[in-house]
Amino acid sequence: MESPYFNNVLHFIAQDERYNREMTLAKEEFEAIVGPIYETDRSYDARINSFHNWYILDRPLRSHGVTPLNYFIDYNANTLPEQELTHYRELRNNLHSVFELAKFLPERARLRDLVTGRKYDIEGTEHTQFLDRGALFNSRIFRHGKQHYLSNYLLLHPLVVTKMIRIEARKLKKSKADPKDFLFRLVLFQGRFDQYKQMEPRNIYRFQG
Numbered sequence: 001m002e003s004p005y006f007n008n009v010l011h012f013i014a015q016d017e018r019y020n021r022e023m024t025l026a027k028e029e030f031e032a033i034v035g036p037i038y039e040t041d042r043s044y045d046a047r048i049n050s051f052h053n054w055y056i057l058d059r060p061l062r063s064h065g066v067t068p069l070n071y072f073i074d075y076n077a078n079t080l081p082e083q084e085l086t087h088y089r090e091l092r093n094n095l096h097s098v099f100e101l102a103k104f105l106p107e108r109a110r111l112r113d114l115v116t117g118r119k120y121d122i123e124g125t126e127h128t129q130f131l132d133r134g135a136l137f138n139s140r141i142f143r144h145g146k147q148h149y150l151s152n153y154l155l156l157h158p159l160v161v162t163k164m165i166r167i168e169a170r171k172l173k174k175s176k177a178d179p180k181d182f183l184f185r186l187v188l189f190q191g192r193f194d195q196y197k198q199m200e201p202r203n204i205y206r207f208q209g
Contacts, residue, residue: 003142003152005087009056013068022062026055034187035195043194049153050187053140057094093143094151095120097179098165098186101128101135111141111150114169115179120148127154136162138186155190161205168207 013019030051031037037047056068064071073088080088095113102119103110109128112119120141122128127139127150140151157165165186172182189205196204 003091003149006053006056006091006152009069009072009088009091010052012072013056018063019061019068023055026059027051029059030054033184035191037191038195041191041194043155043190046153046155047187047191047194049151050138050155053094053096053151053153057091057140058096087144090144091142095141096138096183097141098136098138098157098169098183099141101131101133101137104128104133114166115172115182117173122150123147124149131156132159134162135159136165138183138190155187157186157190157205158193158201161189161201164202164205164207 014023027037034050037044037051041047058067060067061071066074069088069091073085076088077085097113097115099111100114101109102112104125105121107123107125109122109125110119111122114136122141131137136157138155138157139153142149142151168182172179185207192199192204193201
């Protein structure tokens with residue numbers, strides 16, 4: 001989903017020189033965790049969008065101690081109409097996880113969150129129509145009103161490692177641990193898979209050690 005509200009926040013932050021510099025630093029932090037993002041990557045758009053999602057929604061600004069999204073909302077609280085502010089606040093209702101394409105529905109797709117097992121019916125098929133049932137990918141789900149939408153990126157994992165990912169997700173679910181490190185690790189592996197096509201995917205997605 002290409003949300004105009006998300007894009008407005010990103011533009012608001014990027015056009016200010018102070019926060020533009022912080023975005024550069026944040027990208028370095030992000031790449032230190034998930035690996036470098038190269039413009040030559042076949043999934044470059046998805047990977048850079050995953051960074052933008054993390055930066056806007058998860059990472060607090062050093063100067064304010066709140067995320068760029070929350071700073072934008074606070075900054076515009078007295079100038080934007082309440083109905084419009086509601087749309088920005090809804091961006092807080094996002095779920096970052098690894099999802100399975102469980103089922104195709106008319107104009108929608110049913111996804112299963114591997115970490116929690118919960119299922120979500122996603123409006124639109126622009127991101128999922130070319131995927132096979134059972135495909136696994138990292139992304140975010142947003143809730144607007146009573147409907148759910150996929151974010152503007154999808155990091156697809158190779159078919160041969162789906163069983164390995166499911167096993168790790170079950171371990172995580174059983175332990176009830178924070179999934180953040182697991183999700184970042186999947187983004188790291190996906191990037192390596194994208195950049196080193198000559199390598200066997202099972203040698204890249206090494207969860208042990």
